[in-house]
Amino acid sequence: MMGRNRATLLVAAALMLGRTAAAAPPGVVVDDKPITDVQDIEDVGLAGLLNLDLEDQLGTTTAVSRTSESLLRAAATVSSIDSFEARLSGARTLPELLRFVPGVQVSRNAAGNHLVAVRGTAGITGNNLVVLLDGVPLNSPVDASVDWDLVPITPFDVERIEVVRGPVSSIYGANAYAGVVNIVTHDTVSGRHVVAVRGLGGGDSAGGTTGDAGFRFIHNRGWLKLKWLANATRDDVLQAGDGGASSPPRISVSSSGSLIATLRGQHTFALQGGVSGSRRSSLDQLVIESNPQERGLAFLSARYEASGLPGLFDTIAAWTRGRVLAIRTDDTQYRGFHYGDTDAAEGGAGLDLAFDIRKNLKATLGTEAILNGVDAPYIHPAENAKLRVGYGLYAGASYFPTDSLDLQLSVRGDRSPVMARLTPSFRLSAVYHAASWAVRAAAGSAFRSPSYVEAAGRFVSPSSGLILLEGSPDVAAPRNQALEIGATIAPLTTLRVSPTVYLSRLENTVAHDFEPLVRKTFVNDPAARLLLGAEIEGSWEAGDGLKLIPSASYIRFLRHDRGLVPTVGIPEQNATFIAGLRAHGTFLNERWGYGVRGMVASPRRYRVLAGIPPQILDRRVPTTGYVSGTVEHKVWLRMPFWLSLRVESHLPHDAVESPFPQAVSGGTSALIGLEYRTE
Amino acid sequence: MSAVKKGAVLSWWLAAAVFVVTSMTSGRALAAPGDAAHSAAATRKAAVIARALAYEQTLRERVGASLVIGVTWDAGNAASVQEAKTWMAAYRALAAVKVDGMSMSAAEVPYSPALGEALTKQGVDVLIVCSGLSAAVQHIAAAAKERRILTVGTSRGDVDAALTMGVFESDDRLRIVINLPVAAGQRIKLSSRLLRLADALR
Numbered sequence: 001m002m003g004r005n006r007a008t009l010l011v012a013a014a015l016m017l018g019r020t021a022a023a024a025p026p027g028v029v030v031d032d033k034p035i036t037d038v039q040d041i042e043d044v045g046l047a048g049l050l051n052l053d054l055e056d057q058l059g060t061t062t063a064v065s066r067t068s069e070s071l072l073r074a075a076a077t078v079s080s081i082d083s084f085e086a087r088l089s090g091a092r093t094l095p096e097l098l099r100f101v102p103g104v105q106v107s108r109n110a111a112g113n114h115l116v117a118v119r120g121t122a123g124i125t126g127n128n129l130v131v132l133l134d135g136v137p138l139n140s141p142v143d144a145s146v147d148w149d150l151v152p153i154t155p156f157d158v159e160r161i162e163v164v165r166g167p168v169s170s171i172y173g174a175n176a177y178a179g180v181v182n183i184v185t186h187d188t189v190s191g192r193h194v195v196a197v198r199g200l201g202g203g204d205s206a207g208g209t210t211g212d213a214g215f216r217f218i219h220n221r222g223w224l225k226l227k228w229l230a231n232a233t234r235d236d237v238l239q240a241g242d243g244g245a246s247s248p249p250r251i252s253v254s255s256s257g258s259l260i261a262t263l264r265g266q267h268t269f270a271l272q273g274g275v276s277g278s279r280r281s282s283l284d285q286l287v288i289e290s291n292p293q294e295r296g297l298a299f300l301s302a303r304y305e306a307s308g309l310p311g312l313f314d315t316i317a318a319w320t321r322g323r324v325l326a327i328r329t330d331d332t333q334y335r336g337f338h339y340g341d342t343d344a345a346e347g348g349a350g351l352d353l354a355f356d357i358r359k360n361l362k363a364t365l366g367t368e369a370i371l372n373g374v375d376a377p378y379i380h381p382a383e384n385a386k387l388r389v390g391y392g393l394y395a396g397a398s399y400f401p402t403d404s405l406d407l408q409l410s411v412r413g414d415r416s417p418v419m420a421r422l423t424p425s426f427r428l429s430a431v432y433h434a435a436s437w438a439v440r441a442a443a444g445s446a447f448r449s450p451s452y453v454e455a456a457g458r459f460v461s462p463s464s465g466l467i468l469l470e471g472s473p474d475v476a477a478p479r480n481q482a483l484e485i486g487a488t489i490a491p492l493t494t495l496r497v498s499p500t501v502y503l504s505r506l507e508n509t510v511a512h513d514f515e516p517l518v519r520k521t522f523v524n525d526p527a528a529r530l531l532l533g534a535e536i537e538g539s540w541e542a543g544d545g546l547k548l549i550p551s552a553s554y555i556r557f558l559r560h561d562r563g564l565v566p567t568v569g570i571p572e573q574n575a576t577f578i579a580g581l582r583a584h585g586t587f588l589n590e591r592w593g594y595g596v597r598g599m600v601a602s603p604r605r606y607r608v609l610a611g612i613p614p615q616i617l618d619r620r621v622p623t624t625g626y627v628s629g630t631v632e633h634k635v636w637l638r639m640p641f642w643l644s645l646r647v648e649s650h651l652p653h654d655a656v657e658s659p660f661p662q663a664v665s666g667g668t669s670a671l672i673g674l675e676y677r678t679e
Numbered sequence: 680m681s682a683v684k685k686g687a688v689l690s691w692w693l694a695a696a697v698f699v700v701t702s703m704t705s706g707r708a709l710a711a712p713g714d715a716a717h718s719a720a721a722t723r724k725a726a727v728i729a730r731a732l733a734y735e736q737t738l739r740e741r742v743g744a745s746l747v748i749g750v751t752w753d754a755g756n757a758a759s760v761q762e763a764k765t766w767m768a769a770y771r772a773l774a775a776v777k778v779d780g781m782s783m784s785a786a787e788v789p790y791s792p793a794l795g796e797a798l799t800k801q802g803v804d805v806l807i808v809c810s811g812l813s814a815a816v817q818h819i820a821a822a823a824k825e826r827r828i829l830t831v832g833t834s835r836g837d838v839d840a841a842l843t844m845g846v847f848e849s850d851d852r853l854r855i856v857i858n859l860p861v862a863a864g865q866r867i868k869l870s871s872r873l874l875r876l877a878d879a880l881r
Contacts, residue, residue, distance in 0.1 A: 028722045035722065041729045041778050046876055049727045050853045061795045084872070189874045191859045541761070544872075589738055589779045590870055637739055679736075 023617050033493070042587075043543035048493035052613035053435045057493065062135070063162040063182035065410065066171055067315075067354060067364060072438050075408045077103075077165045077486050077500045079537055083186060085549075086158040086361065088584040088595030090628030090646045092212060092233070092671075095148050097155045098181065099626060100580040100597055101163045102535035102553040103500075107657040108650070110281035110290060110664050111235035111250035112149035118165055118178040119504065120555045120574045121480065121529055125285055128177040128448055128480075134185055134258065136272055136301045137172075138343075141325055141346035142374050143451030144175040144340075150297040150325075152254030152276040153185055156198065156214050157229050160184040165535070166502065167426035167446030167480045170410040172370070173392045174449035177480050185229060185256075186345035188679065190222040200644060200673025207652060208236035210247075210669050228257040247664045248292040250280035266308050272299040282329055283662055284520055286453065287338050290612035290662040293329035305481065315360070316356040322347030337459050337469065337612035342376040346417075360400040364410075369393045372417035374452050377441075383456035388417035406431045416449035416477075418456070423447045423477050437489045444484075447477040454510055454522045469612045470521045477523075479507040496539045502533040512609045530558040544590075549582040573608070573659075575596075575624075591634040593642075598627045608658035617659040624666070625651040632675070642675040718768060724846045727768035727853055728831055731844065732778050732805065734873035737866065739779065741827045742804045749788040749803030750826075751819065752811065759811030762833060763787070766807050788813060795822035805826045807831045808842060816841050824865050839880065843867065854878055 014260055028035040030048040036042055047057045058071040066552070071078060079101045081089075087369035095114035101108045105117040115126045122128050127144040130137055131151065138151055161183050172451040188194045196216040203209050215230040235250040241499040256274025263269075275298045282293040309316065327342040334340075350368030357363055370390035396410035411426045427444035457471035486500035506529040513523045537551040555574050580599030586592060606619045628648040635641045650666030657663070725748075732738055732746070748770050752763035770785035777783065784803045788794065790812055798806065806828050808819055813836060820841035823830045831845060832838040835856065838845035843865065844857045855877035861871060 028719050030726075034724045035770050036775065038776050040780070041726065041776050042733045044726070044730060046727070049723065049730055049771070050855070050876065051723075051851060052876075053852075056852070188871065189859070189879045191863075191879065287824060325706070350819050589733060589736060590872075647762075 030493070030590070040543070041121075045494050045541055045543060047095075052493065054437070054488065054490045054493075054496070055435075057490075058488075061162055061182075063132075063180055064168070064171070065364075065398075066352070069398075072408045072488060073431045073433055075406075075410075075431065075440070075442055077440075077484065077498075077502075077535065078166060079103075079163045079165075079498075081158070081161045081163075081550075083159050083584065084586075084593075085547075085584055085595065086155040086161065086632045087181070088593050088632070089155060089597055090595060090630045090648055091597075092154050092646065092648060092669075093107075093148060094151055094153070094155065094158075094161070094183070096626075096648065097158070097161065097630065100549075100551060100582055100599060102537050102551040102580075103165045103179075103533065104163060104553075105574055105601070106580065108664065109283040109658040109660055110247045110251060110662075112233075112278060112280040113283055114148045115658070116146065116148065116181075117574065118163070119502070119533055120557070121178045121504075121506065122573075123275075125451070127175055127302065127451060129179055129181060130172045130176045131181045131183070133183050133256070134272060135303075136184075136299060136321055138299065138323065139175060140304040141323060141344035141372055141418060142342060142376070143453060144449060145296065145451075147278075147295060147325075149250070149252050149278045149280060149318040150254070150276045150295060150296075151183070152231065152256040152274040153183065153229055154212065154214060154231050154233070156196075156212075157186050157216055157231070159186045160185060164482055165500075166442065167425070167444040167482050167504075168424075168427065169414070169446030170394065170396075170412040170444060173394075173412060173414045174390075174419075174447060177403070177446045177448040177478065185227060185258075186216060186218060188218050188220050190220050192220055192679075194218040194678050196675065196677040198586070198673060198675035198677070200667060200671040202646075202671035204235075205649075205667040206246075209670060210235050212671065212673070223259070223262050225260040227259075228255070230255040234350040247283075247290055247662070248279075248281045250278065252276065252278040252280070266306060268303075268305045268307070269374050270303045270305075271301070272303075274298070281662075282338055283658075283660055284339070285335070285610055286612055287334075288617075289334050289336060289338070289658055290614060290660075290661065291333040291338075293327060293339070295328075296326045297323060299323035312357065313353065314356040315352070317352040318350070319352075320347070320349040320377060331462075335463065336461075337378065337501050339376070339378070342374070344372075344376070346370065346372045357447045362398045364394075364396040366394045370417055376452070378457055378459045378488070379452055379471065380456050380458040383452075390415050390417040390419070401488070404433055406433070414447075418449050418452060419477055420473075423479075424621050437487065438490070439487045440485070442484045442486075443482070445479060445481045447479045449477060449541040450475045450510065450522075461613070468520060472522045475510060476508045476524050478509050481507070483601060490649065494541045497536065498538070499536045501534045502532075504533070505529070506531060512614065520609075520612055525561055527559075527561045529560040532556045532558050543585075545585040545587055547584055548607075550580070551582075552577070552579040573604060573606055575604045575621075577602040583618070591637075593632045594630065596627075596629040598625065600625045608659050611661060617661075619656070619659045619661075621657060622652070622655055624655050624657060627651065635674075640676060640678050642677060644673055644675050646671045718765065718772075720848070721765045721769040722772050724848075724853065725766065725773055726776070727846045727855065728805070728807075728844075729773060729776060729778050731846075731855060731861065731869075731873055731877075732829070734870040735829065736868040736870055737827075741867075742781065743802060744781065746778050746783045747786050747802050747804050748783060749786045749798060749801060749806045750807040750809065751788045751790045751794065751806060753815075754789050756811035759809045762809040762811075763789075790819070792818075793818060795825065798822060798826055798828060798852060803828055805829045805831065808833065808837060810834045810837075813837055813840075820861065824861075827865055827867070829865065829867055830861075844877075856880065 042633040055072045064074040164180040201211040219226045254276035258272040260270045277296045283290045303319040305317040326347045327339045329340040348370040352366040355363045375385040394412035429442035459469035482504040484502040488498045490496045509525040535553045580598040584595035632642045632644040649668035653666045753759040830842040832842035
C-alpha cells in the first residue's frame, strides 16, 4: 500500500516535471528578456523579434546626399521624427515639432511667425536652412528665408521629418549653410488608399479662439500614387509681450498634391504642386511693426527618373520646378520698412546622374540652372524686377573599401542669382559601422547667398524721403566650415544613443553697419567666429506603450567680435543649453494614443539691431520651457474616428522668445476635436 | 532483511523506475520534436505572429474573449505532422503571453474536408497552415475567409497563393510577408506600423 502511494506520488511528480520541461522557455530571448516571461506581447519590440540589426531598424534617408542610403551610414548627423510622433506630439506647427531636435532652436514672434535656427546660426534672418517638401525646396525667392506658415502641411500630414545638421551646400547649394529639413508627407503602402479628415477647436490662455481643420487623401496603386492634402488654421488673439496689445490673428489655408507614376518599375514621372496663403502679423527682423499682412506661395515641380538601368548608369533624373511668392499689406499702417507689394519668382531645371562604377564605388554628377526675379519697392530701382541667372555643378563619390567602412566625397560650385562669383563647397566623410554601432567623422563647408535686401536693397522713408537702407553689392557670401564627430550606439534593439560634437568656423558673417538716423547697410565681419557644439539624442522603446526620446544640445561661441552685430551667428541669440524629453505610445491595439513632450532652454540675451529705421533691441529671455501633448481615443471599434485633445504651452506665460517688443508672449492653447483617419 | 523492509525497498526502486520512465515519456510526448534550436526558432516565429496580431486593428471585432490559434496539418505527411507539433509546442510555451489583453491558446485542427466546421467548433481566430497542404490551400483560405480567420502560411508559395501572412527566415532575420488582397478580402486591417516592417504583396 505504502509502495503504491509512493509510486503514485512519484508518477505525479514525474508527470509535472515532464510538463514543466515541455513548457520550459525554449531559449528565445529578446533584449535580455525571455519571450516566455513577457506578459503582454506589445511590450516586446517587433524589430527585436525579427532580429533586425541597427541598420535595418534605422532605415534609409534621401536627405543627406539626395540619393537613398542607409541612415546609419549617412555622412551627416540626422534626426528623424516619424508620423506617430508628429501626430501625437501636440505640436500644431512644423517649427514647434522641430523644437525637440537637438541643435535646433526655435523662437516665435507672432502666431505663425517662427524662426528656426540650426546649430546657432539663424540669428534673426532664418535663411541658413534649406527646407524641402517631398524633395522640393520651399525657401523664399526673395531672401531664401523659410516662411513656415506657407509650408502647406501640418504635423498631422507628416510621414517623416529628417533634420540634417551641419554644412550641406555640397549637396543642396546656397543656404544649406547650417542644415536641411526634409519633410516627407504621409504615405501608404502599395495597394491601399488613405482618407483622413479632422477638425479641432479650442482656445488659448489669453482668451482667444483657435482651430485647425485638415484633409488628406492618398491613393497608392503601386504604379500610380495620388496625394491631396488641405489644411486651414486660425489663431485668434495672442497676447503681445509688452503693452498688452494683441497680435493680429493668423489665418492660413493651404493645399498641395502630387501624382507619381512608375512605369515598368523603371521610369518614374512625378508632378507636385501646392498653394498656400496666410494672413498674419508682419513682425520680422526688418519689420518691427506688427500689422496684418497677406502672403501667398505657389509651387510646381516635375521630375522624371529612370532607375535600375543596365551598364554604368544607375539612375538618370531630369527635373524642373518653380515657385512664386506675393506679399501684400496696408502700407499706410507703417512708419518704417515692410515687405508689401513684393512679387518674386524662382524657377530652375536640372539633371542628376548616378553611376555604379564598381560594386564598391558609386558616383553622382549633376547640374542645375536657376532663374530668379523679384519686384519689390525696397530693391534699388536699377536692380529691381531683373531676371537673374544662377547655376550649380556638383559631383560626388561613395567608396566602400570594406563591408564596414564607407568613404564619401561631394563637391559643388554655385553661382546663386544674387552672387557675382562661383562659390565652392565640399563634404568629406568616413563612417565605420558594425551591427549595433557606427562612428562618423565629417568635414564640410557651406555658404549662404546674400539676400536681395543685403546686396541690392534700397528703402526710402515715406515720411522724410531719406534713404534708410542701402544694400551692399560687394557683400560676400557667409561661409560655414565645420568638423564633426558623431556616433550611433544601440546596446539593445530598443535602446539607441547618438552623440555628436562639432566645431564650426563662420566666415564673412554679414553684419549691420549703421548709425542711428543714418542709412543702414551691410558689411562682412572680417573676423571669423568659432562655434563649438555638442548634441545627444537617445531613444528607448518599451514596446508600443512607451517610446522615450531624451535629447540635449550645447552651444558655445569660442571666438566672436562683440563690436559687430551680425544678422546670423549671434551667440546671445542662442540658449547655451537645451534639454528635452519626448514620450509617446499607443495602447490596446492603437485604440488609445498619447504623446507628451517637455523641454527647457537656458536664458539668453538678445542684443540686436532690427527694423528700418534701425532700433537697438536689448532683451533678456529667461529660462523658458515648452510642453505639449496629445491624447487620442478611437471612439468606435468598427469606425476609424478618433477623439483628440491637444495641448501646447510656452512657459512662463509672460516670457517672450523673440527680441521684438511686439512679439507674442507664452501661453497655453488647448484644442479638442474629431479625426476620421484610415491607414 | 524482513519481508516488509524488502517490500519497502522494492517499492522505492519501482517508484524510482516509474519516475524516470514517466518523466522521460511524458516529456517526449509533449515536447516539440527536433532539437532546442528548432524549437527556439518556432517559438520566435510564434511570438512574431502574436506580435503582428497586436497590430491587427480588427482583432477585437472578430475575436471573442480569448485568442485561439489553430494549427492545421496534413495527417498523411510526416513532415507536416512534425511541423504541427512544433507549432503547438511553441504556442504552449507562449501560453502566459497576452495579445491586446487577451490570453492565447493553441488548438489542433487536423486538415479534413470538414475543416470549416472544425474551425467554428474550436473557435479558431488565427489558423497556422503547415506545409504539405498546398493542394488544399484554396479550400483552407475559403473556409477561413468565411469565418474571418487570419491565416498564416509556413510555405511562401501558400502565402503568395491565398493566405494572409507568413513569417520566413532569411539571413538570421525573420521577414513578415503579408498578402494585402487576402487581408482586405477577410476585412482584416493591419496597422501601418506592421506594414512598414513587412513585405506587402499586392
